[in-house]
Amino acid sequence: xxxxxxxxxxxxxxxxxxxxxxxxxxxxxxxxxxxxxxxxxxxxxxxxxxxxxxxxxxxxxxxxxxxxxxxxxxxxxxxxxxxxxxxxxxxxxxxxxxxxxxxxxxxxxxxxxxxx
Amino acid sequence: xxxxxxxxxxxxxxxxxxxxxxxxxxxxxxxxxxxxxxxxxxxxxxxxxxxxxxxxxxxxxxxxxxxxxxxxxxxxxxxxxxxxxxxxxxxxxxxxxxxxxxxxxxxxxx
Numbered sequence: 300x301x302x303x304x305x306x307x308x309x310x311x312x313x314x315x316x317x318x319x320x321x322x323x324x325x326x327x328x329x330x331x332x333x334x335x336x337x338x339x340x341x342x343x344x345x346x347x348x349x350x351x352x353x354x355x356x357x358x359x360x361x362x363x364x365x366x367x368x369x370x371x372x373x374x375x376x377x378x379x380x381x382x383x384x385x386x387x388x389x390x391x392x393x394x395x396x397x398x399x400x401x402x403x404x405x406x407x408x409x410x411x412x413x414x415x
Numbered sequence: 416x417x418x419x420x421x422x423x424x425x426x427x428x429x430x431x432x433x434x435x436x437x438x439x440x441x442x443x444x445x446x447x448x449x450x451x452x453x454x455x456x457x458x459x460x461x462x463x464x465x466x467x468x469x470x471x472x473x474x475x476x477x478x479x480x481x482x483x484x485x486x487x488x489x490x491x492x493x494x495x496x497x498x499x500x501x502x503x504x505x506x507x508x509x510x511x512x513x514x515x516x517x518x519x520x521x522x523x524x525x
């Protein structure tokens with residue numbers, strides 16, 4: 300199957316700093332990538348849809364100025380958590396699908412963010 | 416937007432028994448329904464999926480059924496084993512995105 304890689308897997312930062320998470324599709328091109336957030340013992344909640352070459356589409360309640368998404372190439376999307384606070388501590392997971400359309404979504408390994 | 420509801424939230428079964436998880440969705444245009452197994456701290460793993468033009472699909476001990484009219488789909492695991500213990504999520508693809516159910520924590524008792 301297709302491979303989606305995410306980096307870093309774990310990051311600890313101080314409150315007020317910014318953190319960047321990368322999501323790469325290793326063996327396919329992805330015009331669209333999805334960013335999810337998962338708090339402990341909860342489900343995956345879609346934060347935004349990342350579109351190559353255009354602005355991301357954010358879900359209701361997600362602050363676009365706080366969670367900056369850049370999808371500058373067909374294989375890379377980045378999520379930057381700006382001015383992170385302890386309540387932003389979570390598991391962030393990206394996903395993508397080869398060729399668009401309907402079918403299996405492939406997930407990255409996830410990034411565990413801890414804000415002190 | 417799509418709303419996916421999943422029940423039960425926890426399920427404890429004796430090894431060898433069957434486990435059933437049920438989900439409903441709200442968007443009649445949704446056309447793809449995957450099921451994921453997630454272990455602690457790991458990414459979700461696809462275990463089976465079904466498209467809207469199919470009513471049932473089976474893969475060894477795992478089966479999924481879909482009732483488009485009622486807008487619900489179910490996961491069936493037969494002959495459960497301790498390694499089946501995990502959190503399971505249903506999901507529905509609609510409106511250009513995948514929405515997840517709340518999850519079911521399955522515990523298989525030896």
